[in-house]
């Protein structure tokens with residue numbers, strides 16, 4: 188996946204300026220920046236959810252997105268919340284549910300699960316789609332420290348196993364290192380990317 192963004196505006200206000208970002212299988216990048224800077228906007232463009240930007244998005248990688256809210260189907264049981272959106276078979280879904288510690292909860296509805304469990308289910312669903320690159324938008328926010336740590340560990344394990352790349356959007360400067368991701372900073376007005384290691388624009 189490669190994005191060469193020239194700019195992104197909302198109602199005439201330019202939020203994102205020129206930037207380039209490339210991520211392939213096995214590569215992990217974390218985009219950091221304060222609230223409102225444009226992190227989610229950038230992720231949504233890369234995910235193909237917002238096509239109103241100037242620039243180009245290329246690559247034929249299979250993408251899966253994990254949002255802060257688990258976005259589950261409330262009227263479907265946990266197992267179907269994996270199989271239906273991911274288009275995978277039941278045994279693959281069961282296997283992934285087991286990997287995220289949700290064995291035995293296949294028949295539960297999302298409302299019967301805690302927020303942490305719902306987030307793990309969303310993680311299983313994302314990996315069930317066998318993505319080349321996983322896009323994550325603040326997936327560990329508003330979880331208690333222990334649950335967040337557990338989910339970070341699971342994410343890292345699943346990335347390792349699957350070989351998928353990662354684009355993580357977060358405001359937490361501690362997360363990139365915990366996921367082995369290269370931190371890049373989104374900043375300025377309009378916002379552009381700066382590599383944290385060498386301070387150069389990307």
Ligand SMILES: Nc1ncnc2c1ncn2[C@@H]1O[C@H](COP(=O)(O)OP(=O)(O)OP(=O)(O)O)[C@@H](O)[C@H]1O
Pocket residue numbers: 197198202220221222223224225226227228229358
């Ligand atoms: N659909 C929209 N219409 C108008 N303005 C928008 C829209 N989506 C985002 N914005 C604006 O674009 C800017 C960037 O928003 P964005 O959600 O990308 O920031 P963020 O860095 O992800 O913030 P946070 O960390 O709080 O989620 C904000 O000023 C926001 O108000």
